[in-house]
Amino acid sequence: MFLQVRQLSKHFPTRRGVLVALEDINFTVAQGEFVCAVGASGSGKSTLLRQIAGLDQPTQGGVWIDGQRVTGPGADRGMVFQHYTLYPWMTVQANVEFGLKLHGIPRRCRREQVRYYLEVVGLTPFSEALPRQLSGGMKQRVAIARALAAEPRILLLDEPFGALDLHTRETMHEFMVNLWQRTQLTVFMITHDVEEAVFLANRILALSAHPGRICQEIRVELPDRSLGVMGIKRHPRFHDYRDELMRLLRHQGQTDSPVPALVV
Numbered sequence: 001m002f003l004q005v006r007q008l009s010k011h012f013p014t015r016r017g018v019l020v021a022l023e024d025i026n027f028t029v030a031q032g033e034f035v036c037a038v039g040a041s042g043s044g045k046s047t048l049l050r051q052i053a054g055l056d057q058p059t060q061g062g063v064w065i066d067g068q069r070v071t072g073p074g075a076d077r078g079m080v081f082q083h084y085t086l087y088p089w090m091t092v093q094a095n096v097e098f099g100l101k102l103h104g105i106p107r108r109c110r111r112e113q114v115r116y117y118l119e120v121v122g123l124t125p126f127s128e129a130l131p132r133q134l135s136g137g138m139k140q141r142v143a144i145a146r147a148l149a150a151e152p153r154i155l156l157l158d159e160p161f162g163a164l165d166l167h168t169r170e171t172m173h174e175f176m177v178n179l180w181q182r183t184q185l186t187v188f189m190i191t192h193d194v195e196e197a198v199f200l201a202n203r204i205l206a207l208s209a210h211p212g213r214i215c216q217e218i219r220v221e222l223p224d225r226s227l228g229v230m231g232i233k234r235h236p237r238f239h240d241y242r243d244e245l246m247r248l249l250r251h252q253g254q255t256d257s258p259v260p261a262l263v264v
């Protein structure tokens with residue numbers, strides 16, 4: 001398995017005691033999979049992603065990528081966040097190129113890589129534009145191009161479409177599925193948007209809150225994505241998955257502790 005999360009727990013010390021954000025999380029992601037973790041606010045999605053990204057260390061258990069234990073951030077993982085993280089004073093081209101420059105990649109290779117990934121995300125005509133001249137969806141495509149340009153082995157997405165309006169979000173969903181199918185990327189994404197998870201993922205991990213645990217794993221088998229966003233979203237099987245997940249999260253919401261789990 002490419003990504004392995006084993007017996008992972010994360011505790012945070014607080015003034016009232018130790019808060020259990022994640023408890024005994026176990027899952028794997030194979031190469032080429034698109035896995036989404038879905039859960040209510042406070043279920044530990046961001047905490048989980050941070051452990052995988054190596055931005056934080058688990059209290060127990062751990063994360064392995066291709067058999068190597070994650071002990072910090074690494075170029076094998078590309079991240080895209082919800083809020084635009086582009087440098088406003090740099091052009092699209094310079095934003096995508098920046099990380100490559102830091103890694104000491106020679107200028108000619110950098111330029112070629114940037115050209116290729118701007119093409120992949122369909123932004124070649126905007127390479128000289130500044131972020132403020134782009135729509136929200138375009139900014140996120142630049143952020144995705146920037147993450148891809150470093151040629152990571154897995155893309156980690158932190159609610160990347162959460163700040164977009166509904167129409168742009170749907171366009172981005174279609175874009176993301178096409179990108180995934182064309183590049184055979186391995187993707188791990190967190191979201192609280194059930195429809196987004198069902199549309200994008202081939203496997204969904206549903207998280208319960210307080211403490212965050214995986215309460216169910218759902219394999220998604222939808223008809224051919226060439227039906228487009230609307231075609232898929234009207235399909236009965238899409239509704240079945242969405243309703244199952246909604247029911248599950250609603251049930252969890254009723255049974256989860258309303259306050260964070262504390263171990264004093």
Ligand SMILES: Nc1ncnc2c1ncn2[C@@H]1O[C@H](COP(=O)(O)OP(=O)(O)OP(=O)(O)O)[C@@H](O)[C@H]1O
Nearest residue numbers: 012019021040041042043044045046047048192260
């Ligand atoms: N650094 C921290 N110190 C103390 N508690 C924390 C810290 N980070 C997260 N928590 C707590 O851990 C739990 C999980 O938080 P997390 O942000 O991972 O949830 P989430 O599912 O991503 O929520 P949201 O969807 O609202 O972003 C919450 O109860 C939160 O208050």
